Amino acid sequence: MSRSLSAAIKKKIALRAKYRCEYCLLPEHLSFYAFHIEHIRSIKHGGTNELSNLAYCCPDCNYFKGTDIATFLDNDTLVRFFNPRRDDWNSHFMLEESAIHGITDIGIATVRIFKFNDVERLIFRQQLAELGFYP
Numbered sequence: 001m002s003r004s005l006s007a008a009i010k011k012k013i014a015l016r017a018k019y020r021c022e023y024c025l026l027p028e029h030l031s032f033y034a035f036h037i038e039h040i041r042s043i044k045h046g047g048t049n050e051l052s053n054l055a056y057c058c059p060d061c062n063y064f065k066g067t068d069i070a071t072f073l074d075n076d077t078l079v080r081f082f083n084p085r086r087d088d089w090n091s092h093f094m095l096e097e098s099a100i101h102g103i104t105d106i107g108i109a110t111v112r113i114f115k116f117n118d119v120e121r122l123i124f125r126q127q128l129a130e131l132g133f134y135p
C-alpha cells in the first residue's frame with residue numbers, strides 16, 4: 001500500500017473495484033479489515049503510482065503477493081500473476097463453491113502464490129456464499 005496516494009485517488013480505485021478485492025473478489029464491507037491499494041507491478045520492479053498499475057486488494061492477497069510479480073510453475077516457466085487492469089477474471093479463474101481454481105497458467109500461478117484457498121479463507125468465503133454475499 002502506498003502512503004503517497006491521495007484519499008481521492010484511493011476512493012476512485014475502490015469505486016472502480018466496487019469495493020471488492022480485485023483478485024479473490026472478497027467484498028470489503030464483509031471483511032474485518034480495511035482493504036489496501038496494491039501495486040500490480042511493485043515499485044521495485046519498475047511499477048508506478050498510475051491508476052493503470054493499482055488495484056484494490058484485501059489484506060490477505062496483498063500480504064501473500066507482497067512485491068512479487070510472477071512465479072515458476074512446475075515446468076520451470078516463469079508465469080506472471082493475474083493483472084486486474086488487463087485480464088478478465090473469468091478467463092483465468094473459476095469458482096467451485098467458494099474455492100477459486102486457476103484455469104490458465106496465470107490463474108494457477110496467482111491462486112498458488114496468493115493462497116486463495118487457504119482453509120481459513122475458504123471457510124470464510126463459504127460462509128459468505130451461504131449468506132448470498134459471495135461472489
Ligand SMILES: [Zn+2]
Pocket residue numbers: 021022023024025026057058059060061062
Ligand atoms: Zn483478496
